[in-house]
Amino acid sequence: MTVLETVPYDQEEISGGMHRFSVLVNTLGTSTKTNEKLDALTSYFQQAPGKDKVWVIALFSGRRPKRVVNSRLLAEWSREQAGLPPWLFEECYHTVGDLAETIALVLPSPESDSPEHNLSWYIERLAELGPLPEVEKKAFMLECWRELGKDGRFVFNKLITGGFRIGVSQQLMVQSLARVTGLEASIVAHRISGNWEPALVSFAELLSGEGMSEDHSKPYPFYLAYALEGGPDSLGDPVEWQAEWKWDGIRGQLIRRNGQLFVWSRGEELMTDKFPEFNPLLQLLPEGTVLDGEIMPAREGKPLPFALLQTRIGRKNVTKKQLTEAPVAFFAYDLLEYAGNDFRDIALEERRGQLEQLLTSLHHPVLLLSPVITFGEWRELERIREQSRDKVAEGIMLKRRSSVYQVGRKRGDWWKWKIDPLTIDAVMVYAQKGHGRRSNLYTDYTFAVRDGEILVTFAKAYSGLTDKEIGQVDHFVRQNSLEKFGPVRTVKPELVFEIAFEGIAASGRHKSGVALRFPRISRWRHDKGPEDINTLDDLKKMLEMYGK
Amino acid sequence: MQPLITFTEYGLFCQPGNFYIDPWLPVDKAIITHAHSDHARWGSKEYLCHRGCKPLLELRLGAGTYQPVEWGDIIYVNGVRVSLHPAGHIIGSSQVRLEYQGETWVVSGDYKTEDDGISGAFEPIRCHSFITESTFGLPIYDWEPQEKIYDDMRSWVQGNRESGFASILIAYSLGKAQRVSVCLSAITEKIYAHGAIANAQEILRQSGFNLPSLTRITPETPREELKGAIILAPPSADGSSWMRKFQPYRTGICSGWMQVRGNRRRRNADAGFALSDHADWKGLLKAVHETGAEKIFATHGFQSAFSRYLNEQGVKAYEVKTDYGDMEEENDSVGDSTI
Numbered sequence: 032m033t034v035l036e037t038v039p040y041d042q043e044e045i046s047g048g049m050h051r052f053s054v055l056v057n058t059l060g061t062s063t064k065t066n067e068k069l070d071a072l073t074s075y076f077q078q079a080p081g082k083d084k085v086w087v088i089a090l091f092s093g094r095r096p097k098r099v100v101n102s103r104l105l106a107e108w109s110r111e112q113a114g115l116p117p118w119l120f121e122e123c124y125h126t127v128g129d130l131a132e133t134i135a136l137v138l139p140s141p142e143s144d145s146p147e148h149n150l151s152w153y154i155e156r157l158a159e160l161g162p163l164p165e166v167e168k169k170a171f172m173l174e175c176w177r178e179l180g181k182d183g184r185f186v187f188n189k190l191i192t193g194g195f196r197i198g199v200s201q202q203l204m205v206q207s208l209a210r211v212t213g214l215e216a217s218i219v220a221h222r223i224s225g226n227w228e229p230a231l232v233s234f235a236e237l238l239s240g241e242g243m244s245e246d247h248s249k250p251y252p253f254y255l256a257y258a259l260e261g262g263p264d265s266l267g268d269p270v271e272w273q274a275e276w277k278w279d280g281i282r283g284q285l286i287r288r289n290g291q292l293f294v295w296s297r298g299e300e301l302m303t304d305k306f307p308e309f310n311p312l313l314q315l316l317p318e319g320t321v322l323d324g325e326i327m328p329a330r331e332g333k334p335l336p337f338a339l340l341q342t343r344i345g346r347k348n349v350t351k352k353q354l355t356e357a358p359v360a361f362f363a364y365d366l367l368e369y370a371g372n373d374f375r376d377i378a379l380e381e382r383r384g385q386l387e388q389l390l391t392s393l394h395h396p397v398l399l400l401s402p403v404i405t406f407g408e409w410r411e412l413e414r415i416r417e418q419s420r421d422k423v424a425e426g427i428m429l430k431r432r433s434s435v436y437q438v439g440r441k442r443g444d445w446w447k448w449k450i451d452p453l454t455i456d457a458v459m460v461y462a463q464k465g466h467g468r469r470s471n472l473y474t475d476y477t478f479a480v481r482d483g484e485i486l487v488t489f490a491k492a493y494s495g496l497t498d499k500e501i502g503q504v505d506h507f508v509r510q511n512s513l514e515k516f517g518p519v520r521t522v523k524p525e526l527v528f529e530i531a532f533e534g535i536a537a538s539g540r541h542k543s544g545v546a547l548r549f550p551r552i553s554r555w556r557h558d559k560g561p562e563d564i565n566t567l568d569d570l571k572k573m574l575e576m577y578g579k
Numbered sequence: 580m581q582p583l584i585t586f587t588e589y590g591l592f593c594q595p596g597n598f599y600i601d602p603w604l605p606v607d608k609a610i611i612t613h614a615h616s617d618h619a620r621w622g623s624k625e626y627l628c629h630r631g632c633k634p635l636l637e638l639r640l641g642a643g644t645y646q647p648v649e650w651g652d653i654i655y656v657n658g659v660r661v662s663l664h665p666a667g668h669i670i671g672s673s674q675v676r677l678e679y680q681g682e683t684w685v686v687s688g689d690y691k692t693e694d695d696g697i698s699g700a701f702e703p704i705r706c707h708s709f710i711t712e713s714t715f716g717l718p719i720y721d722w723e724p725q726e727k728i729y730d731d732m733r734s735w736v737q738g739n740r741e742s743g744f745a746s747i748l749i750a751y752s753l754g755k756a757q758r759v760s761v762c763l764s765a766i767t768e769k770i771y772a773h774g775a776i777a778n779a780q781e782i783l784r785q786s787g788f789n790l791p792s793l794t795r796i797t798p799e800t801p802r803e804e805l806k807g808a809i810i811l812a813p814p815s816a817d818g819s820s821w822m823r824k825f826q827p828y829r830t831g832i833c834s835g836w837m838q839v840r841g842n843r844r845r846r847n848a849d850a851g852f853a854l855s856d857h858a859d860w861k862g863l864l865k866a867v868h869e870t871g872a873e874k875i876f877a878t879h880g881f882q883s884a885f886s887r888y889l890n891e892q893g894v895k896a897y898e899v900k901t902d903y904g905d906m907e908e909e910n911d912s913v914g915d916s917t918i
């Protein structure tokens with residue numbers, strides 16, 4: 032008998048589930064200790080109403096109910112209740128940085144201590160709202176706002192606006208569920224992944240796998256690497272290691288099961304429809320195949336910068352034009368299932384052998400083998416790594432040849448050894464109060480490079496400074512504001528920062544003609560003045576070198 | 580006619596009286612609303628303040644010429660009628676009322692409208708012009724009643740005790756720490772404190788304020804004694820090596836900024852209590868309304884939003900740029916320097 036059966040679940044008569052859920056969200060959001068988060072999740076999964084638990088698993092793994100009310104209406108209705116002019120609501124939102132929380136804070140205090148319903152009750156009612164006219168949606172929202180406390184309102188609003196990004200990793204949730212059910216973590220991870228409908232499955236069914244119609248689309252939980260700090264010397268004998276390029280694309284699994292093809296992203300998003308290029312593979316791949324790899328824009332077998340893909344990723348339907356302008360390929364580097372057999376416990380070396388055989392025999396232009404880099408000494412690999420940018424890679428992956436395919440982010444066998452980012456020195460020209468950070472501080476900055484006598488803005492960045500530095504910059508902004516447009520202040524161009532970024536692409540939308548990928552402040556250049564910053568020409572040269 | 584108070588580079592200046600209120604540079608005569616570092620600065624020749632404020636100024640600024648007065652006492656300075664009135668912000672904090680040739684101004688300093696039981700209850704004063712703070716001048720700042728927050732703090736501490744953790748409460752040493760000590764004295768005999776907080780508390784007790792006595796933490800305090808203890812610490816000690824000896828512990832930050840989740844997360848505390856020594860949005864509006872003032876000047880905080888809102892409500896309001904810090908709940912001047 033497994034522990035699973037001793038846990039009381041599906042006790043729908045329990046009420047107050049929303050309160051329990053908001054306490055959980057609070058604890059996860061503020062706790063600084065992984066153990067405490069794990070305890071909070073565990074006791075939640077032991078005590079919460081069954082349906083609520085299923086929804087929590089769904090919500091925390093990025094599934095959310097269909098959106099029934101848009102942000103504009105939510106803001107409008109709450110503003111009306113609070114009696115605030117639009118600009119003041121806007122100012123509040125800007126200070127808080129989160130719409131769900133802003134609404135929870137500005138609404139008048141709850142009317143009574145009426146008992147709160149369960150989380151599942153709210154989600155089910157919200158689902159029913161979908162087809163109803165706006166006035167009924169509004170009535171429901173106001174009623175919920177009136178009966179819920181501040182914390183309850185916050186999580187309720189989050190159900191609509193989405194995004195429970197509260198510092199709980201998939202892995203932590205899996206761990207807590209494993210504790211509660213007595214199952215292996217890898218089994219839990221597999222059962223809660225893939226396509227399932229939270230409204231239709233009970234907690235017991237989901238975790239026992241019973242009563243669930245077999246889901247052929249389910250990907251395996253991804254094995255993720257830690258960053259290698261320092262050099263690879265600490266890894267020992269190079270012979271034990273396989274090196275590959277670390278691609279900057281979409282990590283994905285390509286699955287053929289039950290006569291169907293599925294493409295999953297690492298974010299557990301089913302993306303099959305977004306990549307019609309892969310459709311022919313359905314006929315080619317043997318039944319029961321799961322490949323792990325990277326989806327990258329590519330032409331004639333060569334990977335292209337990821338920026339090319341940006342235009343088609345967000346679209347629901349891919350156009351013909353996008354297919355020709357930004358063609359993709361699947362760069363496979365691992366074989367997780369073959370002929371219906373789970374290959375994850377087999378050594379990488381063997382998996383790789385099988386993978387190479389399979390791909391060579393298929394020989395299809397959109398299914399490519401992500402190459403292995405041959406090298407002797409670590410020093411040699413270090414030199415090869417310097418060519419990463421030319422290869423459109425972010426660095427090198429190191430995988431122990433004997434490693435099995437694990438679940439989640441684990442140390443020891445897989446490492447990513449990234450190259451240093453590109454950097455440019457720039458001057459701050461605009462500042463804006465931060466989002467979600469200390470409410471009243473200028474933390475978001477816009478930077479410019481020089482073009483002759485004028486300054487051209489090219490990037491916005493906010494992370495990377497210490498609290499103390501943020502305080503100093505904030506002080507500078509207040510003392511040196513030239514103009515004020517709403518929340519944005521134009522400041523005297525005086526402070527110079529080094530901006531690091533991962534990639535660069537041509538852009539018609541930006542004045543500078545370039546768009547950076549993941550720009551951030553890498554350090555404050557106290558040693559430099561605005562006359563020492565880089566020029567627009569420097570940026571264009573970088574575009575020339577790395578942006579194609 | 581020149582206004583009774585002008586905004587100069589030295590601070591708020593009363594020209595006919597030839598004195599300043601909370602100047603940020605040294606002057607001849609300064610009237611001080613309260614002892615926080617952004618209001619009480621070093622170097623002026625003469626200070627006038629409330630009786631409860633004087634020992635705190637001496638602690639912070641050292642020996643000097645301090646003239647203490649009681650709330651409601653009337654003093655004439657070069658013909659200007661001056662009186663202090665409770666502001667409810669911290670012990671010894673006052674509003675300053677000035678009257679000259681039929682014109683009345685009130686400088687609020689920092690204030691809160693809820694009576695905390697130790698700082699004196701805020702008293703609305705009718706005037707023509709009111710200079711108000713606006714540290715928490717947005718509708719998102721809507722404080723829970725003190726008793727509710729105190730209950731939350733006590734049950735958090737009890738929970739920590741039960742699971743074997745020490746509770747470190749991070750509180751500004753002037754104002755917040757006194758309130759927290761009163762709150763927690765209901766559930767414990769012994770409250771430990773960082774030197775900065777112990778100093779302030781001692782001085783206040785010596786001056787006759789009825790506050791719980793605190794046990795000062797020194798390098799000699801034995802570790803075993805601190806297991807599961809309740810400790811008050813100023814923000815400057817948060818995250819410092821000083822805290823190591825209390826392990827295992829949980830930290831709870833007591834500050835109005837804790838109202839917003841992002842701040843709680845960012846400060847990396849185990850708990851945040853939105854306990855503030857400043858008026859919330861409703862408190863500010865009520866205070867402004869009750870002065871009946873024709874002109875409002877909003878200083879430190881969300882002065883632009885607050886004054887804009889007042890103007891839309893038909894109250895003439897101006898935004899004033901001052902050197903008063905809008906992060907004053909964060910900095911701590913009685914900090915390590917006086918230990």
Ligand SMILES: [Zn+2]
Pocket residue numbers: 613615618668689907
């Ligand atoms: Zn103050």
Ligand SMILES: [Zn+2]
Pocket residue numbers: 615617618688689712879903904907
């Ligand atoms: Zn102040």
